Amino acid sequence: EAGVVQSPRYKIIEKKQPVAFWCNPISGHNTLYWYLQNLGQGPELLIRYENEEAVDDSQLPKDRFSAERLKGVDSTLKIQPAELGDSAVYLCASSLPGGGTGELFFGEGSRLTVL
Amino acid sequence: QKEVEQDPGPLSVPEGAIVSLNCTYSNSAFQYFMWYRQYSRKGPELLMYTYSSGNKEDGRFTAQVDKSSKYISLFIRDSQPSDSATYLCAMSSGSSASKIIFGSGTRLSIRP
Numbered sequence: 008e009a010g011v012v013q014s015p016r017y018k019i020i021e022k023k024q025p026v027a028f029w030c031n032p033i034s035g036h037n038t039l040y041w042y043l044q045n046l047g048q049g050p051e052l053l054i055r056y057e058n059e060e061a062v063d064d065s066q067l068p069k070d071r072f073s074a075e076r077l078k079g080v081d082s083t084l085k086i087q088p089a090e091l092g093d094s095a096v097y098l099c100a101s102s103l104p105g106g107g108t109g110e111l112f113f114g115e116g117s118r119l120t121v122l
Numbered sequence: 123q124k125e126v127e128q129d130p131g132p133l134s135v136p137e138g139a140i141v142s143l144n145c146t147y148s149n150s151a152f153q154y155f156m157w158y159r160q161y162s163r164k165g166p167e168l169l170m171y172t173y174s175s176g177n178k179e180d181g182r183f184t185a186q187v188d189k190s191s192k193y194i195s196l197f198i199r200d201s202q203p204s205d206s207a208t209y210l211c212a213m214s215s216g217s218s219a220s221k222i223i224f225g226s227g228t229r230l231s232i233r234p
Binding site: 011047048049050051052063098100110111112113114115116118 | 126128130156163164165166167168171210212221222224225226227
């Protein structure tokens with residue numbers, strides 16, 4: 008069974024440029040998460056989807072970050088414009104419906120460097 | 123104060139040693155406790171999963187939860203160089219609306 012797939016694995020951009028990350032969750036996993044992981048820190052939730060509905064986006068900086076999950080499968084996370092402080096790893100995870108019990112399956116992450 | 127506190131390490135032990143990793147937390151509503159392992163430049167993977175208090179054993183790994191002290195532990199017996207990774211504790215209240223809160227991770231190195 009294929010795991011959570013993310014792309015690109017690495018992205019280097021200059022500040023003020025836009026960037027987008029893509030995630031394909033495990034088949035049958037209705038719940039999808041985007042996490043931010045800074046160096047030496049644990050993942051922090053940006054947004055959680057149940058199917059195509061964003062049920063928790065309270066930690067998403069909406070002035071520059073946006074996300075979508077069309078058709079309730081793949082998801083895209085966008086930053087526009089990027090700032091130096093956005094340099095981090097962006098992790099996508101999926102789980103069975105609900106997901107509150109914590110059994111998450113993570114992708115390998117998209118590592119962003121903003122120059 | 124963070125909801126979940128974890129010793130950052132780094133922790134370096136010789137091969138074969140018993141490793142103890144710990145987290146404390148402040149939210150008494152947490153019912154589900156997890157340990158994730160994260161290798162360098164990889165995503166976290168679920169290692170152990172425990173509901174409420176007690177012990178759970180899986181091969182060389184034992185997870186302990188003490189809800190009265192708000193303290194969880196992961197023990198690794200007969201540690202191997204392949205166990206070298208960052209270990210993240212995580213916890214949740216378990217409701218469909220609840221967030222999963224991660225610790226900052228402990229970096230572990232097993233010396234051959």
